[in-house]
Amino acid sequence: MQLTRYSDYALRALLYLAARNDRLCAISEIAAAYSISQNHLVKVLHDLGKAGYVASVRGRTGGYRLARPASEIRIGALLRHTEDDVDLVDCGGCALSGGCGVSPVLDEAMAAFFAVLDNYTLASVVERKHGFQHLILSLGAGAPRERIA
Template sequence: MRLTFHTDYGLRVLMALAVLDDRLVTIEELATRHRVSKNHLMKVVQTLVGLGLVKSVRGRRGGLALAKSPDTIRMGDAIRALEEDVALVSCLGSGQVDCVLSGACRLTGALRGAVDAFFAELDRLTLADLVANRPAMRRKLEVV
C-alpha cells in the first residue's frame, strides 16, 4: 500500500504546523521548506482546511495554523480523511468487484486484516506523538 502524494504532503503540512505553532505559516514557506509545488500544496491545504484540521488566515499577515490541538488529531483519522481509497484490491472496495475468485478465496480477509492492523497502529498515534522531537524537527525545517 502506498499513500498518495496528497496524503503525504497533508501529513507533512500537519507536522510542520504542529512544530511551528508559535506563528502563522504561509503556503509558500511550506512549499519551499518541503521542496514541493506551491500549486499542489494549495490543493492539499484546501483539503485540510475543509476537514477542519487547518485554519487559514487571509491578508498580508495571514497564513496557516492548526485548527485543533495536535494531541487531538489521530493519524489514522487524518489518513482516512485524506485518502480517497484505502482498498488494496477491488474486493475490499465499495465498487464493483472484477475478480472471479471473489467470495471464494481467503485473500480478501487477509488483506482486510492487514488494512485494519495498519489503521489500528495509526489510530494509536496523534500528531503530537509524531512531532515529539520538536528540536530535531525544527532543525529539519531550518527553524532555529
C-alpha cells in the same frame, strides 16, 4: 501499501504546523521547507481546512495554523481522510471474489494498519524521536532540507 503524494504532503504540512504552533505559516514557507509543489500544497491545505485540520487567516499577514491541538489529530484519521481508496486489491471484478479467502485477510491487515496509526497523534509523532521537532524547526531556517516524512 504506499501512501499517495497527497497524504504525504498533508502529513508533512501538519507536522510543520504542529512544530510552529505559536504562529501562522504561509504556504510558500511550507512548500519551500520541503521543496514541494506550492500548487499541490494549496489544494491539500484547502481540503485540510474544509475537514477541520487547519485554519487559515487571510490577508497580507495571514497564513495557516492547526485548527485544533496536535494532540487531538490522529494519524489514522488523517490518512483515512486523505486516501481515496484503502483497499489493497480490487476484488470487485474478480471471478473468485465470491469464494476467495484472500480478501478478508487483506481487510484484516488493513484494519490492523489503521489501528496502529490510530494510536498516534500528530503531537506524539513530533515528540517521538529526540531532536525530531528541532529538525522540523530547522526546515526553512537556512538549514539543509531533508525529507523527513
